[in-house]
Amino acid sequence: MAKDQDLDAAAADPFLLEKLYPDATTLFSTHVVGSVSDGSILVAFDTNSLLLPYQLKGGDLEEITKVLTKLSDEKRLFVPDRVVREFAKHRDSDLAKVIHALNLRKAVPSGEMPPMIREMGGHEEAQSAYDDLLEAHKKYAKKLDGLIQKIKKWRGDDPVSNLYEQVFDAESIIKLPNDEADKEKYLEELRWRFDNKVPPGYKDASKDDLGIGDFLIWKALLQLGSSEKKDLAFVTGEQKADWFVRGDKEAPYLRYELIDEYRRASGGKAVRLLTFNQLLKEMEAPDAVVKKVRKAEEEANTALLKARMDRVAGLSTSLAKTLREQGDLSPSEFDKWIVHASKLSLSRELVRKWADYIKETPTVLPSAEDLPEEDGDQ
Secondary structure, three states: OHHHHHHHHHOOOOOHHHHHOOOHHHOOOOOOOOOOOOOOOEEEEOHHHHHHHHHOOOOOOHHHHHHHHHHHHOOOEEEEHHHHHHHHHHHHHHHHHHHHHHHHHOOOOOOOOOHHHHHOOOHHHHHHHHHHHHHHHHHHHHHHHHHHHHHHOOOOOOHHHHHHHHHOOHHHEEOOOOOHHHHHHHHHHHHHHHHOOOOOOHHHOOOOOOOHHHHHHHHHHHHHHHHHOOOEEEEOOOOOOOOEEEEOOEEEEEOHHHHHHHHHHHOOOOEEEEOHHHHHHHOOOOHHHHHHHHHHHHHHHHHHHHHHHHHHHHHHHHHHHHHHHHOOOOHHHHHHHHHHHHHOOOOHHHHHHHHHHOOOOOOOOOOHHHOOOOOOOO
């Protein structure tokens, strides 16, 4: 009986490697995907990259339109149906952020000066210049109001949506089978993958939808590889450890489980992940456009990281409340959580304060694997 229990505790699936890599004879082979400029390579988009044009702060859509139109004309541009659904869900929120940013620009710059400056020479000239600035700003704010009203009237006909309607036709949307029997199979596979931490998506298991989004997107990419039998470049801002092997705050390698799964599905072809700015660079878009898209991606990742950390801080507050109201935990268990909390850049001082609630009776803490990572968690 004891041996059976040891086997149960050893791993969710002791033969996981045999299931992940059923054909060991392929594991020494290369898996290189060349430049997207190679007309034989398929290109598919993730949700975060589709939404990125709404976050650009300069330039226009002309060069992006040229690149996507070329890929579409060559019949190698695709998007999973789940991505389209997620885009539709988040599009208006991103437009609302644009409206908010424009409203912030309407703020009037202050013209107040300390009383002592009024006695100095040049004060009157400065005040006159401010009056001119105020008058010009009123005209600027009025024009911004006009733009905001136009944006508020958009109903799926904004420039970005219009672009995607042109380049993504029905044939380029990867449609997964979606009846009730299929959904049950997806959930069964999702549970197995999450139990065994098989990528992608298990880092999102705590989400309300069980983190099924990345899984469904990946299933669509496998379906595309199976039907087209070609190398694939997946355009995404993903950086999480359930997509990449991470190290030193970087994500240099795609998880090998994904590489081999795509190879089996596609009859020996390879997959790579790249950012939107890398796609544009490989398609020879102007450097200025590539830089603006790269900056937008960096800002989006920073905002996402802040949101993740805010969520962790909320979890931390909840945990502290639990410790106070429901029980205590042993120093050893608390130390384990402190180690993980330090990786999340949580306040050491706050963690030390929680130590005041520690006694000898252990309580259950969130698993370290259930908490977001410090950086790149999408």
